[in-house]
Amino acid sequence: MADRPWIMRTYSGHSTARESNALYREGLARGQTGLSIAFDLPTQCGYDSDHPLARGEVGKVGVPIDSIEDMELLLEGIPLDEMNTSMTINAPAAWLLALYVAVAERQGVDRASLRGTTQNDVVKEYLSRGTWIFPPEASLRLTTDIIEFTVQEIPKWNPINICSYHLQEAGATPVQEVAYTLSTAIAVLDAIDVPDDVLPRVVGRIAFFCNSGIRFIEEMCKMRVFGRLWDRITRERYGVDDPKLRRFRYGVQVNSLGLTAEQPENNIPRIVLESLGVLLSRDARARALQLPAWNEALGLPQPWDQQWSLRIQQILAHETDLLEYPDLFEGSVVIEEKVRELEQAAWAEIERIEGAGGAIAAVRQGSMKRAMVESNRARLRAIEDGQQVVVGVNRYEAGESSPLVAHGTVVTPTQAAEQEQVDSLQSRRQQRDAAAVDGALAELREALQSGANVMSPSIRCAHAGVTTGEWTDALRECLGEYRPPTGLDVSQGGGPTGPTAEQLRRRVDEVSHDLGRRLKLLVGKPGLDGHSNGAELLALAARDAGLEVVYAGIRQTPQELIAAAIQEGVHLVGLSVLSGSHMTLVPTVVDGLDVPVVVGGIIPEADAADLRQHGVAAVYTPRDHDLSRIVGEMIEIAAKGRARV
Amino acid sequence: MSEELRDGLVAEVQAGEVRAIAEAMAIVDDLRRDGFLRRQRLAAELATGTPSHHSIIGLTGPPGAGKSTLAGALIRAWVDAGSGVGMVAVDPTSQRSGGALLGDRARLRFGPKEPVFMRSLATRHRLGGLAPATHELASVLRAAYPRTLVETVGVGQSEVAVEHVCDSVVLVIQPGSGDALQFMKAGILEIPDLFVVHKADLGAPATRTRNDLESILALGPGPGADPDWKTPVLSVSAQTGDGLGDLVEALDEHRRYLIDSGQGERRRSRSRIARVLDSFQSTYGSHGLELLGGRDAAIARAREIDGTDLDVFAELAALSGLASGGR
Numbered sequence: 001m002a003d004r005p006w007i008m009r010t011y012s013g014h015s016t017a018r019e020s021n022a023l024y025r026e027g028l029a030r031g032q033t034g035l036s037i038a039f040d041l042p043t044q045c046g047y048d049s050d051h052p053l054a055r056g057e058v059g060k061v062g063v064p065i066d067s068i069e070d071m072e073l074l075l076e077g078i079p080l081d082e083m084n085t086s087m088t089i090n091a092p093a094a095w096l097l098a099l100y101v102a103v104a105e106r107q108g109v110d111r112a113s114l115r116g117t118t119q120n121d122v123v124k125e126y127l128s129r130g131t132w133i134f135p136p137e138a139s140l141r142l143t144t145d146i147i148e149f150t151v152q153e154i155p156k157w158n159p160i161n162i163c164s165y166h167l168q169e170a171g172a173t174p175v176q177e178v179a180y181t182l183s184t185a186i187a188v189l190d191a192i193d194v195p196d197d198v199l200p201r202v203v204g205r206i207a208f209f210c211n212s213g214i215r216f217i218e219e220m221c222k223m224r225v226f227g228r229l230w231d232r233i234t235r236e237r238y239g240v241d242d243p244k245l246r247r248f249r250y251g252v253q254v255n256s257l258g259l260t261a262e263q264p265e266n267n268i269p270r271i272v273l274e275s276l277g278v279l280l281s282r283d284a285r286a287r288a289l290q291l292p293a294w295n296e297a298l299g300l301p302q303p304w305d306q307q308w309s310l311r312i313q314q315i316l317a318h319e320t321d322l323l324e325y326p327d328l329f330e331g332s333v334v335i336e337e338k339v340r341e342l343e344q345a346a347w348a349e350i351e352r353i354e355g356a357g358g359a360i361a362a363v364r365q366g367s368m369k370r371a372m373v374e375s376n377r378a379r380l381r382a383i384e385d386g387q388q389v390v391v392g393v394n395r396y397e398a399g400e401s402s403p404l405v406a407h408g409t410v411v412t413p414t415q416a417a418e419q420e421q422v423d424s425l426q427s428r429r430q431q432r433d434a435a436a437v438d439g440a441l442a443e444l445r446e447a448l449q450s451g452a453n454v455m456s457p458s459i460r461c462a463h464a465g466v467t468t469g470e471w472t473d474a475l476r477e478c479l480g481e482y483r484p485p486t487g488l489d490v491s492q493g494g495g496p497t498g499p500t501a502e503q504l505r506r507r508v509d510e511v512s513h514d515l516g517r518r519l520k521l522l523v524g525k526p527g528l529d530g531h532s533n534g535a536e537l538l539a540l541a542a543r544d545a546g547l548e549v550v551y552a553g554i555r556q557t558p559q560e561l562i563a564a565a566i567q568e569g570v571h572l573v574g575l576s577v578l579s580g581s582h583m584t585l586v587p588t589v590v591d592g593l594d595v596p597v598v599v600g601g602i603i604p605e606a607d608a609a610d611l612r613q614h615g616v617a618a619v620y621t622p623r624d625h626d627l628s629r630i631v632g633e634m635i636e637i638a639a640k641g642r643a644r645v
Numbered sequence: 646m647s648e649e650l651r652d653g654l655v656a657e658v659q660a661g662e663v664r665a666i667a668e669a670m671a672i673v674d675d676l677r678r679d680g681f682l683r684r685q686r687l688a689a690e691l692a693t694g695t696p697s698h699h700s701i702i703g704l705t706g707p708p709g710a711g712k713s714t715l716a717g718a719l720i721r722a723w724v725d726a727g728s729g730v731g732m733v734a735v736d737p738t739s740q741r742s743g744g745a746l747l748g749d750r751a752r753l754r755f756g757p758k759e760p761v762f763m764r765s766l767a768t769r770h771r772l773g774g775l776a777p778a779t780h781e782l783a784s785v786l787r788a789a790y791p792r793t794l795v796e797t798v799g800v801g802q803s804e805v806a807v808e809h810v811c812d813s814v815v816l817v818i819q820p821g822s823g824d825a826l827q828f829m830k831a832g833i834l835e836i837p838d839l840f841v842v843h844k845a846d847l848g849a850p851a852t853r854t855r856n857d858l859e860s861i862l863a864l865g866p867g868p869g870a871d872p873d874w875k876t877p878v879l880s881v882s883a884q885t886g887d888g889l890g891d892l893v894e895a896l897d898e899h900r901r902y903l904i905d906s907g908q909g910e911r912r913r914s915r916s917r918i919a920r921v922l923d924s925f926q927s928t929y930g931s932h933g934l935e936l937l938g939g940r941d942a943a944i945a946r947a948r949e950i951d952g953t954d955l956d957v958f959a960e961l962a963a964l965s966g967l968a969s970g971g972r
Contacts, residue, residue, distance in 0.1 A: 516677040517778075544739075544744060548747060548767045552750050559757040562757070564750060566664060567764055568747075568763075569671055
């Protein structure tokens with residue numbers, strides 16, 4: 001019998017709830033079969049749109065949700081009892097789920113009929129994505145609260161999507177991906193407190209969110225390994241008898257890391273092949289798929305770009321004969337051997353992590369993070385020296401210019417959208433019933449302190465008009481906030497070697513001698529975007545070239561970065577912004593300092609020109625993958641000092 | 646380069662103006678020869694204008710003892726009590742590249758408007774867990790703030806140098822590490838003015854470590870210790886905040902003791918001579934010391950010289966006949 005098509009989604013949302021609602025309705029009309037909500041960074045980090053850290057970030061990488069009114073607008077006209085909705089939300093997952101349930105109730109839809117997924121995997125936030133709020137132990141409690149609640153109240157909901165996706169984006173190898181992800185799943189299940197007869201149902205609701213890279217044969221094998229090891233863990237460790245409940249259920253967003261800004265049309269075949277990695281094998285086929293747009297490395301995609309990716313899915317599902325066969329690789333000696341090789345290595349790594357105290361301990365100690373920073377450095381070095389071929393980047397670079405790029409691809413949400421959101425939030429705060437808000441928040445605090453499940457009081461908060469910032473503040477107060485170890489305590493060894501590195505070091509010595517002390521650099525990330533790998537790699541490369549590097553970490557306001565640069569007496573500042581908020585944040589830092597500033601991020605050429613005009617000494621984009629060259633240029637910029645305008 | 650000091654710079658530093666403090670730091674942390682006189686003048690003016698109750702507190706101890714976390718909690722306590730705080734955080738320089746990663750800033754977060762000035766520093770191949778300019782930079786901060794913290798790398802044996810930079814030295818150890826015995830062997834137990842057994846929330850192992858320490862201290866003060874100061878052992882958890890108030894109080898008490906007993910000034914002048922001799926020896930070698938009649942004779946001579954580190958250094962250099970001026 002033919003397999004059923006997977007759920008087809010497009011990860012989207014921007015500007016305001018109203019605009020995103022229009023986007024979702026268009027997507028559904030074009031044949032999308034599920035929703036995938038992208039929240040903006042203030043929402044993901046638990047801040048209201050008018051918080052100082054939210055400035056420039058509202059509506060940038062997703063939709064801002066301040067309170068139930070936004071959620072109602074976002075889902076207007078979309079029948080929630082028929083929809084399958086994936087929400088990429090982690091630290092405040094309980095809150096966004098509470099808002100979703102509250103909106104369903106206002107629509108007259110029964111909770112029990114809701115279907116969808118909350119990402120709700122905080123471990124990978126500490127490892128790679130950076131939108132953590134609370135300490136690991138407290139986060140685990142929130143995660144299990146959601147699981148325990150949904151298993152009883154929303155049985156078709158996937159309360160957690162344990163993510164290997166972001167580990168691959170951070171540079172993890174397939175073995176690291178499998179091992180770290182399953183170790184996280186073990187940490188979550190070990191923390192669950194339900195009666196023994198309920199546990200198998202909980203296990204059956206654990207879902208995964210995976211990535212698929214260009215080495216699509218290996219990726220397919222990786223997915224088979226996931227399936228086998230999950231079957232083994234759920235059987236041996238959690239005693240689940242029903243094979244259906246032991247199935248490795250997963251959704252996928254295919255790899256964005258390998259998409260190139262050079263000759264971006266080449267990304268389409270890449271996306272197709274990466275999709276095959278998770279679709280070809282029926283026994284290890286994805287349940288849901290979302291594809292990036294071909295021009296993601298250039299800026300935020302437009303609806304037409306996303307439609308093209310949806311069409312790829314539809315062609316694969318409906319035109320080809322992909323779904324007509326049983327598993328194509330059953331009995332393949334070659335595939336079986338590869339699967340076994342990965343399986344053994346991953347199992348050994350899982351046992352090692354377990355022996356060292358499990359996934360949460362590994363987060364605390366920073367060991368997983370360090371291992372991934374190392375893998376990513378190895379990957380970038382392989383691209384730099386040509387060992388790993390990337391067509392159009394380090395091989396076959398010359399070619400015709402693309403007519404697609406010429407038509408202009410970049411949309412940037414306007415500053416006006418942010419103001420609109422802030423105004424609407426402030427008027428809502430005025431109009432709501434203050435006593436109801438205070439009462440709901442008091443109940444929430446009580447649950448937090450007594451250890452009771454937070455879901456029911458959170459749903460009451462949602463109905464009362466509590467805001468995202470207020471809800472999260474109550475949790476910050478009761479659960480504390482996380483202070484991260486960086487991946488930067490990587491030991492010696494590894495950095496650039498060979499003649500380039502020697503040249504850089506000699507040059508740093510010369511420049512330092514002239515300056516009177518060693519060349520000093522501040523690396524920081526303004527705004528809320530937590531993707532710190534680029535900044536960390538640059539910091540490491542600069543350290544290995546002989547600079548003294550102050551790493552300020554993520555979630556910095558421009559004022560904090562200015563203060564840091566002054567107090568540290570640096571010669572140069574490097575800022576990394578991947579959320580698209582560079583035009584709001586970077587000029588403020590530049591104006592506050594008299595040392596040169598360079599910027600890296602997903603920055604369209606027009607913006608780059610504006611930034612240079614504003615005094616930024618250099619702008620680096622994903623096209624600039626040669627770290628040694630970047631560090632070399634930065635040394636010269638520091639030697640020259642800030643040009644007086 | 647100008648040898649002049651900008652008018653008003655010293656007053657602005659003393660008033661805690663952040664950009665002025667940064668400017669003064671740029672002057673003292675500069676190895677170019679031609680700024681020598683300016684550095685000397687600034688150091689002298691800052692030294693005379695700094696109230697003697699402003700103190701420099703060293704946090705030392707092995708890696709993993711939680712020095713950064715404790716520093717964060719201490720600074721928070723001082724700031725909440727209305728005091729401005731300076732901090733110098735030292736991290737190791739990579740032997741191979743000469744570069745360094747300075748990560749404390751990502752761990753310790755203070756608002757841009759709070760009166761906290763934090764400077765990260767790399768060891769730059771100097772032994773002793775401190776960087777060459779640590780004292781000069783800490784002195785600029787001491788001129789601006791009542792409390793200045795110096796957090797060392799924490800490399801055990803070579804921690805002795807911290808004594809020559811700080812008024813009070815706190816040794817931080819974590820429970821169950823056996824560090825107490827290690828430190829005793831290394832002669833480091835004689836240096837601290839206060840002991841902190843950190844991570845007291847760990848319970849029994851913390852109590853045991855504290856008992857071990859107290860029984861070692863009961864053997865009597867070491868040869869170099871202040872006779873009238875009874876070195877306290879405190880249990881602190883920066884995580885829960887337990888014991889933090891006791892630490893703040895004990896540090897205040899030590900500060901009062903230093904002032905009342907006159908030990909503070911005696912220590913500062915001893916430390917200054919030790920620092921000068923160290924840099925004299927690293928510049929001119931043991932040959933230089935012999936020309937002055939050996940280390941003890943050099944110390945005796947140095948005691949007779951008034952002025953800043955640099956004055957003493959220049960005078961000794963002249964006396965040895967090797968050079969005059971410059972570092």
